[in-house]
Amino acid sequence: xxxGASSPEKQDKENLVGISSKRLGVCGWILFSLSLxxxxxxxxxxxxxxxxxxxxxxxxVVFRLGRIQADKARGPGLILVLxxxxxxxxxxxxxxxxxxxxxxILTRDSVTTQVDGVVYYRIYSAVSAxxxxxxxxxxxxxxxxxxxxxxxxxxxxxQILAGREEIAHSIQTLLDDATELWGIRVARVEIKxxxxxxxxxxxxxxxxxxxxxxxARVLAAEGEMNASKSLKAASVVLAESPIALQLRYxxxxxTVATEKNSTIVFPLPMNILEGIGGISYDNHExxxxxx
Numbered sequence: 001x002x003x004g005a006s007s008p009e010k011q012d013k014e015n016l017v018g019i020s021s022k023r024l025g026v027c028g029w030i031l032f033s034l035s036l037x038x039x040x041x042x043x044x045x046x047x048x049x050x051x052x053x054x055x056x057x058x059x060x061v062v063f064r065l066g067r068i069q070a071d072k073a074r075g076p077g078l079i080l081v082l083x084x085x086x087x088x089x090x091x092x093x094x095x096x097x098x099x100x101x102x103x104x105i106l107t108r109d110s111v112t113t114q115v116d117g118v119v120y121y122r123i124y125s126a127v128s129a130x131x132x133x134x135x136x137x138x139x140x141x142x143x144x145x146x147x148x149x150x151x152x153x154x155x156x157x158x159q160i161l162a163g164r165e166e167i168a169h170s171i172q173t174l175l176d177d178a179t180e181l182w183g184i185r186v187a188r189v190e191i192k193x194x195x196x197x198x199x200x201x202x203x204x205x206x207x208x209x210x211x212x213x214x215x216a217r218v219l220a221a222e223g224e225m226n227a228s229k230s231l232k233a234a235s236v237v238l239a240e241s242p243i244a245l246q247l248r249y250x251x252x253x254x255t256v257a258t259e260k261n262s263t264i265v266f267p268l269p270m271n272i273l274e275g276i277g278g279i280s281y282d283n284h285e286x287x288x289x290x291x
Contacts, residue, residue, distance in 0.1 A: 059091050121140060127183070128181065
């Protein structure tokens with residue numbers, strides 16, 4: 001293999017970014033010499049047209065006779081552009097905010113929703129952004145819309161509502177892989193809002209309300225069961241000590257008296273009523289009177 005020959009990967013990369021290893025040729029050098037001579041003759045007036053200022057957040061991709069002059073963009077600062085043969089394109093390297101409008105999506109569980117989002121990206125290779133795609137921002141915008149619909153179409157509504165972070169991360173990975181050849185690096189993807197139909201919102205609200213009511217009933221039943229167990233334990237303790245029952249009775253009277261009630265109910269043992277009414281509460285029959 002000839003060591004001077006370039007590898008297929010290198011040739012594909014050069015063809016992809018629009019960089020050619022061929023030189024200007026005879027005509028190109030002639031035009032270059034004439035442009036340089038014209039600049040010298042018209043000096044110092046031509047210097048104001050040939051010197052360009054590139055800002056700190058910008059880069060300039062210079063085309064000389066239709067070919068990219070170098071594989072690296074120029075700037076920031078002052079750059080020299082020859083008249084008639086050089087054309088330059090400024091590329092902004094700052095982070096761009098791409099607002100994705102609401103997209104109507106049919107989820108995997110056949111629910112129609114509208115989802116919108118935002119994508120943050122920036123250009124890290126000005127040469128690739130200029131030479132590989134016609135309009136890099138429009139291409140990234142359309143690709144973000146398509147990727148958002150494709151990814152959310154494979155998820156259910158509950159997964160979309162609960163797993164926004166995972167979905168946004170997967171969209172970011174797909175976009176970053178697709179825009180790498182365009183000189184784009186996707187920094188962040190966020191899903192802003194998920195809109196569902198009104199009827200479905202009512203159904204979900206009714207389902208959530210029923211779930212909360214069922215949970216409340218279960219908690220109330222558990223509380224009653226725990227209270228009954230505590231009362232059972234307390235009754236066992238009171239049955240072992242009759243004096244404790246009298247003390248509890250007096251505490252109850254003290255509590256009722258502090259509320260300034262005009263009526264105080266004194267509970268009586270049930271066995272006292274046996275002798276008064278002649279009723280036996282053991283067998284629910286009247287006790288015959290003695291002669």
